[in-house]
Amino acid sequence: xxxxxxxxxxxxxxxxxxxxxxxxxxxxxxxxxxxxxxxxxxxxxxxxxxxxxxxxxxxxxxxxxxxxxxxxxxxxxxxxxxxxxxxxxxxxxxxxxxxxxxxxxxxxxxxxxxxxxxxxxxxxxxxxxxxxxxxxxxxxxxxxxxxxxxxxxxxxxxxxxxxxxxxxxxxxxxxxxxxxxxxxxxxxxxxxxxxxxxxxxxxxxxxxxxxxxxxxxxxxxxxxxxxxxxxxxxxxxxxxxxxxxxxxxxxxxxxxxxxxxxxxxxxxxxxxxxxxxxxxxxxxxxxxxxxxxxxxxxxxxxxxxxxxxxxxxxxxxxxxxxxxxxxxxxxxxxxxxxxxxxxxxxxxxxxxxxxxxxxxxxxxxxxxxxxxxxxxxxxxxxxxxxxxxxxxxxxxxxxxxxxxxxxxxxxxxxxxxxxxxxxxxxxxxxxxxxxxxxxxxxxxxxxxxxxxxxxxxxxxxxxxxxxxxxxxxxxxxxxxxxxxxxxxxxxxxxxxxxxxxxxxxxxxxxxxxxxxxxxxxxxxxxxxxxxxxxxxxxxxxxxxxxxxxxxxxxxxxxxxxxxxxxxxxxxxxxxxxxxxxxxxxxxxxxxxxxxxxxxxxxxxxxxxxxxxxxxxxxxx
Amino acid sequence: xxxxxxxxxxxxxxxxxxxxxxxxxxxxxxxxxxxxxxxxxxxxxxxxxxxxxxxxxxxxxxxxxxxxxxxxxxxxxxxxxxxxxxxxxxxxxxxxxxxxxxxxxxxxxxxxxxxxxxxxxxxxxxxxxxxxxxxxxxxxxxxxxxxxxxxxxxxxxxxxxxxxxxxxxxxxxxxxxxxxxxxxxxxxxxxxxxxxxxxxxxxxxxxxxxxxxxxxxxxxxxxxxxxxxxxxxxxxxxxxxxxxxxxxxxxxxxxxxxxxxxxxxxxxxxxxxxxxxxxxxxxxxxxxxxxxxxxxxxxxxxxxxxxxxxxxxxxxxxxxxxxxxxxxxxxxxxxxxxxxxxxxxxxxxxxxxxxxxxx
Numbered sequence: 001x002x003x004x005x006x007x008x009x010x011x012x013x014x015x016x017x018x019x020x021x022x023x024x025x026x027x028x029x030x031x032x033x034x035x036x037x038x039x040x041x042x043x044x045x046x047x048x049x050x051x052x053x054x055x056x057x058x059x060x061x062x063x064x065x066x067x068x069x070x071x072x073x074x075x076x077x078x079x080x081x082x083x084x085x086x087x088x089x090x091x092x093x094x095x096x097x098x099x100x101x102x103x104x105x106x107x108x109x110x111x112x113x114x115x116x117x118x119x120x121x122x123x124x125x126x127x128x129x130x131x132x133x134x135x136x137x138x139x140x141x142x143x144x145x146x147x148x149x150x151x152x153x154x155x156x157x158x159x160x161x162x163x164x165x166x167x168x169x170x171x172x173x174x175x176x177x178x179x180x181x182x183x184x185x186x187x188x189x190x191x192x193x194x195x196x197x198x199x200x201x202x203x204x205x206x207x208x209x210x211x212x213x214x215x216x217x218x219x220x221x222x223x224x225x226x227x228x229x230x231x232x233x234x235x236x237x238x239x240x241x242x243x244x245x246x247x248x249x250x251x252x253x254x255x256x257x258x259x260x261x262x263x264x265x266x267x268x269x270x271x272x273x274x275x276x277x278x279x280x281x282x283x284x285x286x287x288x289x290x291x292x293x294x295x296x297x298x299x300x301x302x303x304x305x306x307x308x309x310x311x312x313x314x315x316x317x318x319x320x321x322x323x324x325x326x327x328x329x330x331x332x333x334x335x336x337x338x339x340x341x342x343x344x345x346x347x348x349x350x351x352x353x354x355x356x357x358x359x360x361x362x363x364x365x366x367x368x369x370x371x372x373x374x375x376x377x378x379x380x381x382x383x384x385x386x387x388x389x390x391x392x393x394x395x396x397x398x399x400x401x402x403x404x405x406x407x408x409x410x411x412x413x414x415x416x417x418x419x420x421x422x423x424x425x426x427x428x429x430x431x432x433x434x435x436x437x438x439x440x441x442x443x444x445x446x447x448x449x450x451x452x453x454x455x456x457x458x459x460x461x462x463x464x465x466x467x468x469x470x471x472x473x474x475x476x477x478x479x480x481x482x483x484x485x486x487x488x489x490x491x492x493x494x495x496x497x498x499x500x501x502x503x504x505x506x507x508x509x510x511x512x513x514x515x516x517x518x519x520x521x522x523x524x525x526x527x528x529x530x531x532x533x534x535x536x537x538x539x540x541x542x543x544x545x546x547x548x549x550x551x552x553x554x555x556x557x558x559x560x561x562x563x564x565x566x567x568x569x570x571x572x573x574x575x576x577x578x579x580x581x582x583x584x585x586x587x588x589x590x591x592x593x594x595x596x597x598x599x600x601x602x603x604x605x606x607x608x609x610x611x612x613x614x615x616x617x618x619x620x
Numbered sequence: 621x622x623x624x625x626x627x628x629x630x631x632x633x634x635x636x637x638x639x640x641x642x643x644x645x646x647x648x649x650x651x652x653x654x655x656x657x658x659x660x661x662x663x664x665x666x667x668x669x670x671x672x673x674x675x676x677x678x679x680x681x682x683x684x685x686x687x688x689x690x691x692x693x694x695x696x697x698x699x700x701x702x703x704x705x706x707x708x709x710x711x712x713x714x715x716x717x718x719x720x721x722x723x724x725x726x727x728x729x730x731x732x733x734x735x736x737x738x739x740x741x742x743x744x745x746x747x748x749x750x751x752x753x754x755x756x757x758x759x760x761x762x763x764x765x766x767x768x769x770x771x772x773x774x775x776x777x778x779x780x781x782x783x784x785x786x787x788x789x790x791x792x793x794x795x796x797x798x799x800x801x802x803x804x805x806x807x808x809x810x811x812x813x814x815x816x817x818x819x820x821x822x823x824x825x826x827x828x829x830x831x832x833x834x835x836x837x838x839x840x841x842x843x844x845x846x847x848x849x850x851x852x853x854x855x856x857x858x859x860x861x862x863x864x865x866x867x868x869x870x871x872x873x874x875x876x877x878x879x880x881x882x883x884x885x886x887x888x889x890x891x892x893x894x895x896x897x898x899x900x901x902x903x904x905x906x907x908x909x910x911x912x913x914x915x916x917x918x919x920x921x922x923x924x925x926x927x928x929x930x931x932x933x934x935x936x937x938x939x940x941x942x943x944x945x946x947x948x949x950x951x952x953x954x955x956x957x958x959x960x961x962x963x964x965x966x967x968x969x970x971x972x973x974x975x976x977x978x979x
Contacts, residue, residue: 054753106728388731389746404881411881415873416874456815484629513776513825514821
């Protein structure tokens, strides 16, 4: 067996291994009940509701981190509403795509359309929910079982920063707040339940203050806000319930509010809103520094910059809070109704900038700063489009799409059989292999990356039939060209492949590029089209190299093809070669029609060559 | 198909040649007139934007036993007397109702009314609400995608063919296809939806793909141009177009078959939708793309190359040789038979017949 045939066999075995690998992986997934054989379907095929929201911020630019933050918030809300398998992704620079399967209720839809609100409220009362193991929500930032101190959040301190020389507006105010940095006092209210979770689910309030007074509250920190109703709410709330840890209705800004910390342990009664998101200019995180020495302490902190107006309000509030005792000297920072952080205030903070210190890691400081910065954006979510696709319509579309694909495939098969005879079987085989690999890959992607096949994706697959089949046409035509030049089939396959490969590579590269650009810039649900088009382009390349060519190399060695059977599609006689080189210098006489260009005898060739050479010399 | 095969052979050998490159001014004129027409129609009549670009509310009621448009009109009129809904019957058991922008919260309520009116469960009513600015966003993205794609493709083509002229000719052919397709959309008044925009963008890829294959053959044929004085650049490029003609036809048919299957299924069974929108754009674009890769791209490339001094001199030399009767490629009737440049060199040991059944 020749080298080429050996190589071809090796390549085919490689393809078989790849095939086994893809489907082996898939069947492992199916057998372990992690995925199904069929790829997941997108909303337009499975039915459901798709909402495209555009994040808008007046006079501000929205960057990717803001958008991601908005997605996170929407995801939290949707998860909290109990909707499963919701898909929330960013699209382009400002769009958020929310896809909810089935028929979500109106309340869930309202939750999604709502914009997030950042609030600063004074803490009136703190309590702890007994931990129930483990929290269901993986998104919860702190895991109570991992940190023996569930009250880490109360270790945070809010302090002023010394105005840097370049700071302008705030320079003249007393900066006495500076000295109180990072004075982490271990909290007196550490719950006993922290390390050993008790089975009891009843919440226990640790604060002794029961402010059942009827007097009108005089300021936001006044305990008179705690009415019996509020107290009852506070007693009843269970913060270990994941629904209370994310996406809670932020409540009336002018009244007391009962909510949980995102850690799922701490619960609060909070006073009315003192500062809102628009009072914050920006927030950043960085290594914590000792204010006296300027040396890094190894911890991380969040720098908060307030607007001029916000700075004044902040100063007034911190003046009041600094004089109160724990927990009323705490400031709760609430995003989307859930407390992110509850730093203590020990001194009034003037100057419009403050820092939050505590047990932060670089990541947690960064996360809090991002959340604050996001809350500072006057971000609203505008509904751009909302589609509700019923399950029956989706099923109809899928059925018709598959039917269209099948018809298209059959038409292509008929045409190639007609054009290429037995060679058409190679085309069909290649298409089947390509189809199998594409199916396997999509099912795997659906499992691993949560890819969902949409109607546009199905269209992409159908369109790809033609483009994939074209690679074979380019190749076969090249082989035919080589046969016409007088090569034997084996040689023609080798030579034809060399030039066809280059063409196929170039055109597939163009196709892939188009798919890539479409994918990057696509809006709406049509991204799926670009995805499948790009995927099938790659599969096409794989199949041409690993299946079509090796198969043709091997077929060229068979009698049927090699000797140019009438139905092989590679019959030299039909390609203008009346007969092949017979050996021993015998070349059959070319037909009259091809007299001037057909196979010449050796003598004729030599004569022609000589003529050509003379002509060229004459010219030069 | 023997006749097509024989035709292909004759085209390949140069025995049969269509003077596609020689008559390039004719194609340029036709294309220019058609392009001008397309632009005129585009700017006077304009495109028919779909609801995604206009903004509004759309309902599709499926599984209707008695698809009567009047029922939908009455239902909408009862709730919103000022609205004039566009009602279309889809496929026979579906009704599509389009109307202006409603309040977000009212969308589902009207959907329930429609379900009642047609006597189908609410779960048979699909609705979509499109904000007024959404369409601008989509078109903005499409234009952005177009520009990015053109720049990238120009770079890739210039790198691949190592000549800017091929890249330029390919891009012109591509723009030609795009203008033409959009012109046909404007002329017929097909609705333009985001799905059709995706179709347009896909045409770009396809048009280039087609052109790349033809250009590849042109490059092959003219690789040894300056080592011979039998044929001019024009003639060899023309030979390449003729040689790839069979492939171009096969490719187009094979690519159009599945697309027309979708188009057929999409329009007859489903009514308008993503499937038929994409496939309609593709169908028109692919047909035009095949035309342009043969009649626009290569002739244009030749026209550009012909301005090169080297090519000019070579062409003049070849023609002078023929005029002097020294060339052996002129037929008795005065026409020139253009064949492959390197006919009849040794095909290598692999071309020799094998000895059978012997080790």
